[in-house]
Amino acid sequence: MKIDILTLFPESFSYLNSSILKRAQENNIIEINLIDIRNFSKDKHKKCDDYPFGGGAGMLMSVQPIYDALKSVQKENSKIIFPSPSGEKFNANIAKNLSTYDHLIFICGHYEGIDQRVIDIFNPQEISIGDYVLTGGELASMVIIDSLSRFVTGVISKESLEEESFSSGKLEYPQYTRPAQFMGLKVPDVLLSGNHEEIAKWREKKSIEKTKNIRPDLFNN
Ligand code: ADE
Numbered sequence: 001m002k003i004d005i006l007t008l009f010p011e012s013f014s015y016l017n018s019s020i021l022k023r024a025q026e027n028n029i030i031e032i033n034l035i036d037i038r039n040f041s042k043d044k045h046k047k048c049d050d051y052p053f054g055g056g057a058g059m060l061m062s063v064q065p066i067y068d069a070l071k072s073v074q075k076e077n078s079k080i081i082f083p084s085p086s087g088e089k090f091n092a093n094i095a096k097n098l099s100t101y102d103h104l105i106f107i108c109g110h111y112e113g114i115d116q117r118v119i120d121i122f123n124p125q126e127i128s129i130g131d132y133v134l135t136g137g138e139l140a141s142m143v144i145i146d147s148l149s150r151f152v153t154g155v156i157s158k159e160s161l162e163e164e165s166f167s168s169g170k171l172e173y174p175q176y177t178r179p180a181q182f183m184g185l186k187v188p189d190v191l192l193s194g195n196h197e198e199i200a201k202w203r204e205k206k207s208i209e210k211t212k213n214i215r216p217d218l219f220n221n
Helices: 010-017 019-026 063-073 092-098 116-122 137-149 158-163 196-214
Strands: 002-007 031-036 079-089 103-107 125-128
Touching: 002 010, 002 063, 002 137, 010 019, 010 031, 010 137, 019 031, 019 137, 031 063, 063 103, 063 116, 079 092, 079 116, 079 137, 092 137, 103 137, 125 137
Parallel strands: 002 031, 002 103, 079 103, 079 125
Antiparallel strands: none
């Protein structure tokens, strides 16, 4: 999978070059390219923002630099995503769906937003990562990319995907590793028993308890 990220702040994406996503790129499973929108500005000062018509607070990202940056990478099969607080709410199903595309393009807005004509021309999927407003789309893009990458074959093991939160519609059960006792806190006996059937039952029970306590809405959906 190839992912192109259009941004005014390419330096903010170093997280994508660590840990699991770093390995996925080294193994050529995912290719991530950062495209600096400023390089496409036709303004003599490389300006990429301007005041909103009709007035209002702050600045908007202009259409021309984004249009040219996008056209430089867009192909016939490209799926375009615009992270925005006014998009549909992100979840694991959307991540899974996005993981099936060969080419994703992310447009990172900044300041007060972007010129509506970017959306009218390219019709991106608008995705919100939650009901709060970030200073830009960079963090939201990273959240979406990190999450969808886990569904791309070869990035993490199949077992990890199947066992985790949301794959079963429930939250994940508590997990423990060595030592079996720490500051008087003991790992539940069943997990040390070697009885896989009992372990599976215990995990299912804990998973249900946790979901009921923390996210009862998951049972209603
Ligand atoms: N950009 C700013 N806030 C955002 C949010 N909540 N989700 C996605 N993109 C955003």
